Amino acid sequence: MLAQPKLTICVPSRNRQRYFQETIRSLLVNLRTDVEFVFADNSDDPAPMRDFMVDIIGDPRVKFIGPGERVYSMVDNWERCLEAATGEFVCVIGDDDYVDADVIDLISSTKAERGLVDVFVWSRFTYNWPGNRRTKCNVCITLGTGVHEVKREWLYEEFFTWKQHSSTPNCPFAIYHGAISKTIMDKIKSKFGGRYFEHPTVDFENSCKLLVTAETFFYSERPFSILGSCAESNSASIGDVEDMKRKHAIFMQELGRNMDEDPHMAEFPFPSRLGVSASVALVQNWFKTTYGYHVPGWEKNFAEACGYSCGTAQSQAHFDMSVAGYEAAFRSWKGGKYLQYFKPKYVSPEGAKFFFGVQNKALYIDEDIGGVETPAELYHLVNQIVAPIEELEFQFLPGNERAA
Secondary structure (H helix, E strand, C coil): CCCCCCEEEEEEECCCHHHHHHHHHHHHCCCCCCEEEEEEECCCCCHHHHHHHHHCCCCCCEEEECCCCCCCCHHHHHHHHHHHCCCCEEEECCCCCEECCCHHHHHHHHHHHHCCCCEEEEEEEEEECCCCCCCCCEEEEECCCEEEEECHHHHHHHHHHCCCCCCCCCCCCCCECEEEEHHHHHHHHHHCCCCCCCCCCHHHHHHHHHCCCCCCEEEEEEEEEEEEECCCCHHHHCCCHHHHHHHHHHHHHHHCCCHHHCHHHCCCCCCHHHCHHHHHHHHHHHHHHHHCCCCCCCHHHHHHHHHHHHCCCCCHHHHHHHHHHHHHHHHHCHHHCCHHHCCCCCCCCCCCCCCCEEECCEEEEECCHHHCCCHHHHHHHHCCCCCCHHHCEEECCCCCCCCC
């Protein structure tokens, strides 16, 4: 291994040992020696992962962090991953996900062309593990070959003003399924609270801090990772209000407090239990309130996003419950002036038809194509379709075409 690895891949986990073990196996198949792996187990029972790691711990690329004397919150488990990371760039994925470590070759090429890379992210696609498939689903694979430099000012506006017409802001730039310079992460730790992560919504908190700390942002249209969703994951609860409430209660118990009752929430009545839009807005509100950032003109777009979020409900009953919660929040917020922009529309998932084929530079395939049973198996299949790294094209901002 090199004195300093080019990339550290961190995988924090809690009580999902079966998926964690499969993810570890899939990552270590790549034998390159310039990558470091940090696996942090935060499970109640240390035995399954301890026994599994016996034959792996000798791999000089691997750092295994076992459970401590207490259960760590998610934010603390992520924190200890970053404390152990020594790579030039750091990426965090979930224990039911997959990332291609070869992405570091593209990052290195971008650095050689551009000279400075703080944040590098890529297209991702999704995969529901067997056991978490309520309906048949397709997978959208981006076929683009561009590597784009994106202006921080544009990203800042997109993220904090909710300009994208969807349930979340348009901002894939974060350490979760992205690669961030360890130098930038150390700057964040020094600048904000003496920690890499402070807020329980760790991925979107990291987006907030990157957008006011990093200088250069790059995006690859070609995908390099998969967002997995097993039955135990939080993403599996999207659209299921009751399951979301259950997992929300467990999350708060492990956190040691109810973050929906934090002081910054006094004038922001949108608890995270309402859904994904509320969760993102909550961490933005925390960040702006805590560190004094003011962003005007986002409220209308946020109200519209909440409507889109409600539309992901898995049933009419869950839709009605979600709408009722958001309506109550909007009535009590800023004199109810933004309730008029909250326009939820229910679309029943029953009988949904999925497109398969090529459309708008994207390929839509069945998620169980070829009988794949893991994110890694799906990725390796897709890897035969998308462009190889050496064929990707750099598209820099005007005036930034300088090559090293």
